[in-house]
Each structure stands twice: as structure tokens, then as C-alpha cells.
Amino acid sequence: MTFIPSSGGRVSFPLQQAMNLDNLRVSQNTLSQLSVQMQTGLQLFRPGQDPSGAYRSLTLVSAISANTQYLKNISATNTVLAQTDNAFVSFGDSVSQALEIGLRNSQNTLSDEERSADLAVINSMINDLLSEGNSSYLDRYLFSGQKSGQPFVQDIDGILYTGDNQQLTTLQSSTSLVPFSMKASDSIGTESASGHGDDLSPDIDLNTRLAQFNGGTGVEKGSVAISFNGNSVVVDLSTADDAGDVRSLINSAINASAMSGELAVNLNASGDGFEFVSGIATSASLQIANIGGVNTAADLGIATSTTGYTLNTAGDVFSGRSVDAAVTPTTPLSLLVSGSGLDTTGIQITNGSRSATLSFAGMTTVEELLNAVNASGTGVRAEINSEKNGINIVNVLSGSSYVVSEIQTAAGPPPTYGTTAGQLGVLTTDGSTKLSDFNGGGGVEFGDDRVTTGAFDQNNPTNATSQAIWDSSDIAITLSDSASFPNPIPVDLSGATTFADVQQRIQEAVNNTIPVGAGPAQPWITVSPSPTGQGFLLEDNTGGAGTFSVYEINSSPAGGQLGLTGTAAAGDPTHIYGADRHQGRVVGVLDSLLRLREALMEGDPFAVERATNLLTGDQDQLTEARGVLGARLSVLQLTSDRLTDDNLTLTDTNANIVEADFVEVVSKFQTQQVALQAALQSAGMIMQTSLFDFL
């Protein structure tokens, strides 16, 4: 508002007129603005009225908009999770009913008619759950992961799961990407425990992209500082895309500096990172550090300690740490297995009525391998694992047993096999296999508790220690070197829970036994996963003429249940190939129901009992999944409450900036109205009175 100072001198008519007009203009303008504020309820219309207020308002409105959308996302998420929970309830009810049927039929007290009736119920239940597993919400299947299409498909060998383990995700804050679907594998159970591959520890080459480093999290873009022999250089690596770029940029920078010829970088000898090689004969300290808080050197695995690393002479090497390269579809097979390269002999897959022998010869990348397996039509799913360091080849065909084995390269005897499946860690039975999964889920029964001290003495097999060991053991092994090992060696397996435990027990028991005389060279026995993928492979290394055999003792059924018992064949006297006691089946509700159905059809109460035990585990998994789901809903509710509170605060803050205070505005309006009235009156009176009126 402008202000016209009252003149100290004369007041002319034009001045009076200007003053009146200006006062009226100002008053009317103010009234107009106040009127708009009253009509709209806003006090801030243009950024120019309050630039910083406009800035704050825009950011607040954006935050409110985002929060409102987060709330909308939560609402959608809640609905999907509620639908999923409904499906879980159906699965849970069915499992409970199936358990009752299982318990009833495991007693072998029911008539054929009653068993048939139960079988009909189970058949109906399987169909219902198949439908439930394919339930959808808004045209999206609840259990298909990120795939489209029906996740559960009836198949000649069982029920095939075509979904994946990926989850649907949405935003619930600017930094929080949260899943709103439940993995079918963690709830219903859609894949085998077998087939989850080992860490393949890929090496790098010059074409390895930096994005693969550090388990796939990549390398922070920036510069590194390199000091050596009193000189230093800063290398900008922000444009580097692969290991070759890193080498090239660092060597170029070094060669362009006073360090030229004194230092060079290359891939290290182990092939999993970089190394720096001294080019000078004298001892000098090498320091490599991050710059400006950007972790480039650390991410490349080349950062030294702050005190540096001393290179004593020309050719001395500072080797950086492994960059922990991730496995990607484009990773060359030759870089896997710590750079040794994957054996491309291939693998053999058998799943129900299907089988495939897959040679990887000629393949160069992980992607080609995955394509070959996934296209085999064997009801398995091949994928890079979630840790991005290995490959999973899992069974996704409920109701069907699968075996992944090595390809036999020579019939022998002894037969020879490739090592591909073993290197990948996908042999159906291997070190990580739980003994509880043996025998159709029935597990393994052991004898007495283990004696943990002492060794079995071949020279005195009846002394107290040897006798105690024998009495508590489950199996005995005779070795071919009957001179050094005239007596069978007892092995106590009780307490073992995994395949690897059994391996260890046998190897320790045999290799720790006290031989007659010095005995042959160690190890006397080697136990490993069978290349057939179906159990143990025991190898007698003692080299005698005796018979290599394994048998049960002390009435313990463990040897047979583990498939260990047997005698080496005449043509291959040093090997015992264990029997198949472990089927790589899907661990889940549908597989268990299919097992129960099969057991009921066969009238096998023991199989019914085993299936019932599996259903108990499935029920626990479903309960756990519902717990996770409930926890998610609870977190969502908390997030929703927080966002609602946040929005209230943000809205209130924004209102203080942009919205008009009605009390204040009305008060000002009234005041201004009075002022305008006064201005009009006074102007009228002043302008009307003139001396001419009195002449």
C-alpha cells in the first residue's frame, strides 16, 4: 500500500483529488483481495506473494500427495493380503481335515469302504486346493509370483507350479519398497528342498561389468587416490564400466604421472580381483584410498590400509580382495567355480515320467545353461539364486520324484561321471540334504546314543572302548585291506541330521580306527554324494583283496534307511553306490496330499503316516506364513496410522501457509470497509465544500 504524505504546504485541488483517488484505490484493492480470500479460503494464490511459502507449500503438497498415494497402496495391499489370507485359511482347513484322515488311516483299522470314502475326500480336496491356489484378485493370480497365467497346472505326473519366487512390490514410503504378495514356496510349498545350488564363486575377466561386483550391488562411481614411492595420482574411475576400463584408466593415469613404469594394475592371480605390481627394485609403500567419502577403491577391493602395503622389489604384488562378482545370465561358464570353469559334460534330470540328458558342451554363458534346463520339459525350474552366486535347479512338480544326476561318461567298471551337477551343487542328494527328508519324509532311525571318545582298535576289538563303540554303532564296514583291518569297523550314526553328518561320521570312524600295523595311506575311505544323485558313494582306498561292504549292526535300521548297506560289486570292488532313499520331491501341501492319496490308494498305513507327518510340517509352514502375513498387515496398519498422522501434520502446516485465517480476514475486511466508507465520506465532504458556495 502506498502512502501519500500530507503536504506541509498548500493543498491543491489535483493533489486532493489524487490523494482521494489513491486512498480509494488502495482501500478497494485491499477489500477486493480480502473478498477473494473469504471466497476461496486461501491467502496464497501466487508464488510472488510469498516465494519461500510457495516453495514450502509445493513440497508439502507433494509430500501429502505421495502419502495419500502410499495410503492408497496400503489399502490395495491390504486387500491382496486379505485375499491371500482367505486362501491360506482354505489350505489350512484342508490340511487339518487331511490330517484327521491321515491319522485315521495310519492305524490300519478302517474298512476298504471307509478308506475309499476318505480317498474321495482327498481327491476332492486336491481339486479344491488346485482351484484355491489359482485364485486371483483383479485378474492377477495370488500365488503366481511375478509371472502371469495360472500358477498351478494339473499334469500327468502331478501338479506343476509355473509361477516364480518373485514378489509383487509397491511403495509405502519414498525409501520403502515392500512386497504385498506371499511366496507360494514359503507358504503352500511349491519346490523341492533339493536343487539349491552352491556358491559358484565366479572369477572376473576384463569384460566383467562393475555392476556385477560385490554380489551385484556394483561399485560406487568416483575416484581413487594412489600413492607409491613418494608420488601420487588421483584416478577418476567414474566413467569405468567394466574391469577392463578400471585397468586401462588406472594404468593410463599411472603412466601419465611421475609413477610411470613403477606400478601397474592387472587382474590378480586368483582371478577374482585386481593386483598392483611393483616395477622398481627398491622397497616402497603403496597406498590406495577412497576420495571424498566415495567408496570406489573399497568397492573395487583395492583399498589398502591407511599405513599402506609395502612392495619390496620389482614384481612384488599387492593383491586386492575378491570383488565377489555376481552370477548373471551373461557370466561365462568358464569363469565359474573360482575360475576353473564349469564342467560342461552336463546333467541328467529325471522327474516322474520325464527325463532329459542335458549336455552343456558348446555353451558359453549361464543364460544358455538356464535356457537348456528350463526348456527340458522336466518339471524343474532353473534360475540364478537370490544370492546371485549360484544356480538353482529345483523340482516344481508336486507329486513327482526328481533326480538330478551326473552324466555317465564311461560305463566302466568302474563307471565314470561328469562333475557338472556336483559343481553346481544341484545333485538331488548331497551334503545339505536333511536326513528327515529320507524315506518319503519318514526320516532315519538310529540305535543307541553315540560314544564320542576313543577309537576302535583293530588289534583289540574287544577292549572296553572298542566294545562300547561297537555296542552303540549302527553300521559296520569291512575294508578290502583285511590285513590292516581284519575286523569290521563300527560307525555310530546317531544324532546325524544331514547327509554331510553321515559323511563325516563314516570318514571319522574309519579313518580314526587303529589298524594292525601302520596301515595303508590315508584316507582309507571317502564318502561323497553319489553322481547318480540318489544317495551315498563310498570308496575304499585301502587297496586290499578283501571285500568292501557295509552292513547294519545292533538291530539299527539306519544303514538300510540311509541306503548305505551293500557289498562292492566284483567288477568294481572299491565302490559302493548307495541305494536311493531320498526323493527330491516338492515340500508342500499339494505334494503331501498327493502322497496321502497314493498311500490311501495303495492301502499302505506306513506311507499314510509318513504323508501325515509331512502334512504336519505343511501345516506349520502355513501357520508360519499366516503369521508373516499377519505381521505384514500389522506393520501396514502401523504405517497407515503413521502416514495418516503425517498427512494431518503436513496438511496443517500447509494450511498455515496457504489458507486464510477467516477471523483475521473478516476482521480486516470490516476494518477496511469502515476505512473505505470514511474515505468516501471525507472525500465527498472535502471536494464539495468551496468558497464559491459562499459568493
Place this chain on the structure above:
Amino acid sequence: MSSFGGLSISFSALSAAQLGMEVVGNNIANVSNPSYSRQTLELQPIRAAGTVTVNPGAGVLTKGIARKIDTFLASRAREATSQYQAASARSEIMTRVEGLYNELGDTGLSSSMDTFFSSLQDLTTNPEDTALRNLVVQQAQTVANIIQDRRTALDDVRKDINAEMRGSVDSINNSLVKIRDLNKQIVSQEAGTDSEASSLRNLRDQELASLADKIDITVYEDLDGSVNIYSGNDYLLSRGSVQGVEIEESIQDGLVIQNLVFSNSKASIPTTGGRLGGLAAARDQDIPKLIADLEQTADIFINEFNKIYSQGQGLESFTSVTSTNRVLPNSLGTNTPLDSASAGLAFPPQNGSFEIQLTDLGTGQTTTAVIQLQLDGSTTGTSLDGAGPPTSIVDQINTAFGSTVASVDGRGRLTIAAPDGVEFNFANDTSGFLAGMGINTFFSGESAGTIGINSAVADNPSLFAASLNGNPGDASNAATLANFQNLTFASTGRVTFGAFYAGTTEKLGSLSAAASAQATVYEASKTSLNSESLSITGVNLDEEAIKLIEYQKAFQAASRHISVVNDMLDEILNLVQ
């Protein structure tokens, strides 16, 4: 002493009173004219002739009619008015732009961006929903339209200012000619007299005020009463010579700009005062800042948004794609590195790589090929279609497909057409090549004026690249894009895009507020000075009424005096009879 001397004295009094009443009448007639300077009658007594010791004088002499004006104050008031006009015009333009932006309303760009990002969030909850995909495209189109409309609107404002500039040339030149002519008349009329040519000066003051309203002028009055007019360091009117102004054209931000220049020297008229000065300042100083911000906003969408977007995959794969951007035709078939200016890409790629994933529709199998871009700013980097080395993009793509699928047309656009039974996608672009060439991008165009939506996605929203891994249920790329407002970029000065954009609005507000504040300050100054000037120059009716009475009474008294003298003379003449 003459017997008729009394009549002579009264006659002079009658004449003076009559003239006084005419002056009063003229003042009253101009009472409502604010540019009029009131006049006063200047009188002086007439000294008696002869050497008579006792002499009452010979009457009253009309010395002249004087204007009541403080020329220094009037000059200051004119300057203040000129400055106010400049600030007011600048503020007027900024207020107009604020209205065009409507940033605090529901239809502003900020609000539209919020809605667009919300639609992306919606898509994450059901990435296969066609309706949600359509909504994303529509909201993005709204964002692009607003940016384009703003760019057009800013040009329209500049064009309007151009038009006002152009239209003012004749007016300014006519004023200068008028003032030159008035100068001549004033000099002629005032020559050899003490009296001012009041009416002419009033007219000239009026023209000067009109001129100062338009441009920044400085006025110097010569001793002969004529005025010289300068603007900055150059003259507009000097000693009867008019330089005048004319329009000179230049290009600014892609638009022809019309500037006022001196006719002879071709120097620019200063923008420090007058409405045209304010308009020029708004057009040449304020609006370019807004254009720069708008262009940067568009760049961020076209480049940064597309860089993220291009990492993703849609529900459908490509069977054929043609880049929306192009390299310069002169670089075709040569080893011109793609990061060089010769390639002509608005957003050049950098050293890096990207992947093409080929899917055999027959087997469903996917094969991934890595396309390398070796770019280090030198002349030996990867080209689009040169013979190499290094191997060009086209050759690498053809190798990946195992057949000739990539080609570049005469306009510099890259086309990849897969053979039958093969589809392809893109992923993991660390080079920015896809965004730079406009392949698998969402926003098209190269500037705020051309920003739009890639027609392929607009026509088929299934192509919207919501997924990173190609799974239909994956919306992780859409989630990243939905969070775009919270991402920081080098081009935003390492603040979030949201904060950057709010900052541009704050800048608009600051420019507007500064112009408005300046206008308010100059208005106060102008009003104050004008008030002071009006208190001197303005007519006061009461004063004039008193003067009227005074002159009336003087006239009556003089007439009575004549009557008395006449009676005296009659008495004397009667003695003779």
C-alpha cells in the same frame, strides 16, 4: 501632477484586475488537469514620470503571467514516474506469468507431476492392469502438455512485449518531434521577455511526462528555454536535432526479439526506466531465467527419467523399434564417436554398455548380448554405424542377432527390426545410449517446446517399461520412476527433483515479488514527489475564489476611482461655465 493622471492610474488598475480575473479563470478551467501548472499574475507598480517630489506613482504594470512550478521537483517526479512505470511493467509481466503457471492451483505443473507420479505408484499395485497403464500415459501427456504450453506461453509473452516495443516507436518519435517544435515556439515566445510561455511549457511538460512513461530519459533545459533529451549516454533530442528510435531484431532462446535502439548509433535504449524498459527487462532478464528452468525441467524428464525408464521392459517386447532421436547425417557411416558434438545428440552417451535380450518365440529362450560403448571423449570412440574399430553399435547389434537387423536411415535414426519369430528387450544400460538415442524411452523430444510421449508407448501402453526383469508382475522400474521426485541428479545440483522444481517456482515467486516490491517502492517515491509537485502546481479553487474577489474588488475600486475623478473634473469644468 496631471488632472487626468488619476484616470490613467485607474485604467492600469482596471487592466490588471481584468487580466487577473482571466488568469483566475484559466486556472479554474484547468483545475482538473494534473499536468497543468497554475499561473499567477505578476504585477509591479508604475513609477511616476518627472521629478516631482511628492509622487504617488503612475498605477500598476502587468509584468507577466508566471507558472508556479518547482522544475527540480517536477524533474524528480518525472524520473520517479519513469522508474515506477518500469517496475510496474516488469511486475505486471511476472504476475501474468504467475497466472499462466497457476502453480499453486490444481492445474499447475507441480500438481500434475504429483498426479503422474501417483499414477506410477498405482501401477505398482497391478502392473498388468491396462487401465492403470493408460492412466500413466495420460498423466504423463498432461505433464508434457503443460511444459509445452508454458514454453509457448512464455514465447507469447515475449512476442507481446515485442509488439508493444514495435508499436511504441512512432509514439516516441512523434513525441520527440513535438517537443522539438514546442522548444522552438517557447524560445521564440520567451525571447526578450521576462514572461514564460506557460501554456507551451505545460504542453511540453505533458509530452516529456508521456515520453518518460515509456523510456528512461534525462532532460536538460538550455538558457533559451529549450530542452535536450538523453537516454543513458546517447541523445534523443539535442539542440533541435532528433535522433529518434527504431527496432532492431536479434535471436534469443529461439525467438526473434525486437529491441529499441537509437536510430543513428544503433545502441540499445537503456532498460532502467519507463514501461518499455521494464518490459525489456522482464523479457530479457526474467523470462530467460524461467525458460532456462523450464528447459532444465524438460531435460530432466527427457534425459534422466528416460535413463531409468530405458532399463525396463513392458508387457510386450519389441519386434521393431526406431529411435526418436538421431545423429547428425554428416556423421553417418563415419567413425564419429557418439559422445562427440559431431554426432549431435542432445544427450550424448558415455562410456558403458547396455544389454539386448533376444527371445526366440518358438522356444521361449532368451539370449542376452552386451553392446559396448567405448567412449572416453577422444576421437576413437564407438560410433553408430562406422566401420570401426571399435565396433559400431549397428555392427554389434547385428552380431547379437546373427543377421542384419540394425540400420540407420538418412536422417540419422537407428532402426532395429528383428527377424520373424524373435522379440527383443533392453536392459542394464550404463551408457545412457538408449535415452540419448530415444530407444525404449517414454518422453520424446529434445526440449520444453518439443517434449511429448513416445508415440509407440502412447499408442500401446503395454509397452510401458514397468518391469526390470521382464516379469509381468514386476513393477520395480515403475516404483523407481514413481519415486523420481525424491531422486537427485547432477543437473539438479544434487538436490531432489522435487526440491529442484519447487525451487524453480520459488524463483518465479522471487522474481515476481522483487518486481512487485520495486514497483511499490517506486510508486511511493512517485506519489510522494508528485504530491509535492502538485501542492505547488495544482490549482486551489478557494485560492482562486479569493483572488477572484480580490480582482473584482480591485476592478470595482478602480472604476469607482474613475467615477470620483470624473466627478472632480466635472466640478472643475462647471466652474468654467
